[in-house]
Amino acid sequence: MNAIRKLLDKYIPKYARLPLLTVLIFNFIVYYSPKLLVSAERLHYLRTDFDDSLPLVPAFIFIYVLAFLQWGFGYIIIARDSRERCYRILTGELIAKTITWAIFLIYPTAIRHEPVEVTGLATWSLAFVYAADIPTINLFPSLHCLESWLCFRGALGLRRMPRWYAWLQLGFTLLVFASVLLVKQHVWPDILGGVAVAELGLLLSRLFHADRLAQKLFSPRSSS
Numbered sequence: 001m002n003a004i005r006k007l008l009d010k011y012i013p014k015y016a017r018l019p020l021l022t023v024l025i026f027n028f029i030v031y032y033s034p035k036l037l038v039s040a041e042r043l044h045y046l047r048t049d050f051d052d053s054l055p056l057v058p059a060f061i062f063i064y065v066l067a068f069l070q071w072g073f074g075y076i077i078i079a080r081d082s083r084e085r086c087y088r089i090l091t092g093e094l095i096a097k098t099i100t101w102a103i104f105l106i107y108p109t110a111i112r113h114e115p116v117e118v119t120g121l122a123t124w125s126l127a128f129v130y131a132a133d134i135p136t137i138n139l140f141p142s143l144h145c146l147e148s149w150l151c152f153r154g155a156l157g158l159r160r161m162p163r164w165y166a167w168l169q170l171g172f173t174l175l176v177f178a179s180v181l182l183v184k185q186h187v188w189p190d191i192l193g194g195v196a197v198a199e200l201g202l203l204l205s206r207l208f209h210a211d212r213l214a215q216k217l218f219s220p221r222s223s224s
Contacts, residue, residue: 095204
C-alpha cells in the first residue's frame, strides 16, 4: 500500500485522483449499460461505400489497442498540468460521455464483420478484439475517437510539456482514426460523431463553467 501511495503522490496530484477515477468508472457505465438496455431489433447500420472500399489491415489492431495507453497517459498529463485544466477537460469529457450515452440509447448502431483467418499475431489479435469488443449498439459516436481527440485537445497549450507533445498526440489520434476504419470496428460517420461530441462537451463545459462546480465537488482549494 505504501508503494502505491508513493506512486500516486509522484505522478497524480491529489486534486486529480477522484476526477480521473470518476471518468474511468463513467466510461464503463457508458460503454456497457446500453448493451443491457437496448434491444438488438433497434440497430441501425451506417456503413457506406467508402467504408466498403477500405481494405482490412490487421496490423492496425495494435494502434487500436494502444489507444487505451494514449488515454491513460494523456489524461494524467492533462491532470498534472494544473487544477484548472484538469477540471476543464475532464468535465468536458464527462459531458461528452453523457451525450454519447444518450445517443447509444436513442440511436444504437452496429457493424457486421467478415470471418478472420488467423495467420499470425495481428490476425489473432484482431480475432480476439472482435470476440471481446462486439460492435453493436455503442458505435456512433466512436468512443475511441472521442477519447483520443480529447487527449489531443487537452494537450494544446500545456504549460509543463513541450510543444511537440501536442503534435505527437495529434499524430497518434489520426492513426487511431485510421485504425478504427482499417480493422472494421467503425465506419467514418462514427469518427465525425466522436469528434463532434467531444467538441460539444468542451463547449458546454466552458459555457456553463462546469469546471468550477467540479472544483467544489472534487477538491478543496487547499489540496495539492
